[in-house]
Amino acid sequence: MNKIFLMVAVMFFAVVSIAQAQKFEGLAETPPMGWNSWNKFACDVNENLIKETADAMVSTGMKDDGYTYIVIDDCWHGERDSLGFIHANKERFPSGMKALVDYVHSKGLKFGIYSDAGWQTCGGKPGSRGREYQDAQTYASWGVDYLKYDWCNTEDLSAKGAYLTMRDALFEAGRPIVFSMCEWGTYNPWEWGEPIAHLWRTTGDIYSCFDCEYDHGDWSSWGVLQILDMQEGLRKYAGPGHWNDPDMMEVGNGMSTNEDQAHFSMWAMLAAPLIAGNDLRNMSDETKSILTNRDVIAVNQDPLGIQGFKYQMKDSVSVWFKPLKDNQWAVCFLNRSREEKKAEFDWEHEKVIDEINHLSPGFSKNEYSLINLWNKKDKTSTKNKLKANLKGHSVLMYRLEKKR
Template sequence: MRKTIKALTLLVITMPVIATAEKFPELGKTPPMGWNSWNKYHCEGINETIIRKQADAMVSSGMKEAGYEYIVIDDCWQNGRDEDGRILADKSKFPSGIKALADYVHSKGLKFGLYSDAGTKTCAGRPGSRGYEFMDAKTYAEWGVDFLKYDWCHHGKQLAEPSYTTMSQALEKAGRPILFSLCEWGESEPWTWAQNVGHMWRTTGDIINCFDCVNNGWGFGVLSILDQQRNIRKFVRPGQWNDMDMLEVGNGVLTYEENKTHFSMWSMLASPLITGNDLSNMDEKTRAILTNKNIIALNQDPLGIAAIPWRDYGDFEVWFKPLHNGDYALAFMNRSKEPYSLSWDFTGLNVFDVDDPNGWKSYTFDHPFIMQDLWSNKIIGKTGDTVKRVLKPRETLVIRLIKQ
């Protein structure tokens, strides 16, 4: 009998946890933009000097002006708990403490983010938040944290939905508006259940600094991640974003055209734009890619629709994105290592969005549009004209059709 009562009690306690999760609804109306330490600095490279330097560079480089606002420290900032269970920063790396660092970031007009894990340990073996969710959330609020990336290592037999819901509730109870980023790797299809839990959720395993790599045990290349978004784009809308992981733009390896394609497609799909390079040491090409206001405007469009994979010709693809003011955006992507001769006529074409939340929707090109090349920032004609271009290997031509 005692076992039965205990089981019923657990049921009463557990079920409302899932039912009553509530993120801060005023946050994340457009895809979050910022910087994260992991891709460049990993575990061993972070310290408070580096983070301050990145905050300074986000302002001086024009990144802040372009819309980037979050400075996020990933794994390895923490190294223990005190006798009361309160999470402790690694004093060798952050001698001034996390609150002082958050205050510095805020003084630059930016927002500050931290990392934790739903399991007992983080992916690097530091203390996770399992069993300490409410204490950690209260600590983060006291420190002035604005963004929490929450990973999924060392979770044992935990289920993702209740685990992430618990932290979502803890953040709500702590009272400070904190954008909640679920880094669950897409294993339990968070796009189907996390709309009220968090503001963004990872859809795949980690990105690796490679354009066309398939999962090699460490992560996925740019094209592989892109291909995994095709059937889940319908879950994207304001306040709920499929996170295609952090950008590798500016970290070497990718060519100039690959970097532009990477940035273009993350923007077309309305993925959060979280850079992962050294902002204090960007060359001009990298800076120009990451601050291209034409491309960023597609990502930040308030309609919040992820691009439709409209045409697939193997090594050549066309993606279509409707915009809030009646404009359209199109990405003509050459996936191959060879040039592609593009000749495109809009006459008589239609785009059907079968995933529209109000039922399938059709878009036509019957209304006259002016065509703007968003990378060159040049007007290249009208929709009655044929688009002709030799696309370089891995190049993506992004056009905005401006309604007349």
């Protein structure tokens, strides 16, 4: 009888434990900010790169501007030991992953790591399929703060089920870890991701171009405009602790300064995670000034956590609005064309309404000061009709402050 009672008790507590499993709350209340190794370095990663990047995040002032996570992407993996526990590649990470995490923490930053729901990662390294609880325990023991979880080599798996398993494994491991689902939007993760993850990819991989498709044969990478268009209809699913992720940024990876500004501005309007993907150790002054524009970052990090929306499109110029705290708004005019275009907007005659959140600036009744977030000398108000020339692939971005 005692053995039977013990078995029943164990089963009962196991069921209760599973039922109570959840994602960690109170994390990613604003879109995560940080850096990821993949866009610039792909599989060419090692501990010196990660240490130097952490150093650069501090020395460039990015840490002071809100960038928090140093995330190592694919190809850090070594082999699993005889018990199945994963270890870092000994040649690339001779000090071990725990020592590297400690180094990043010593800089006042947080550490992110990468794995995959399949047998292998996209780079052919050991995935977490069948080892979810082991890997979660390992990451927790190392002090990891963020997990990017990919979707390669996942034959016959249910996306929701696979990500739910890793969510539960992270929760059981006991260390609060931001969970980033990277299943490329294939199975509409925005519809089921909120109780599972803190952010989810909405598209395939980004590519360092403003308007293009890079065909890999059986899949494609996408330019900034293509990924922007793929966000249509998704804003209702985003908010504090659960964000749409249009992929990491390509600022500083070869586009023009205008294009980098537009890219950064639109990711801010989308309330997207601001995860830099360039070489922080060797940034131009222009790249640094874009990534550390505190006014644009503040739009992204606004505590309301409302994703912006496209209001109109005229002659290749789209107009986007984003509600902010204290009855403020952000507005961004985006020239999608390579050619210079005119932007015109008669505030008092435009009825801008955020239908999801039931908010409106009410331009016919209220006057707003316009604060240009890229050109601080440009000051006007909504009493004046806006007229401006926009260079190709550029933006005009304002914060609107209501006048009393």
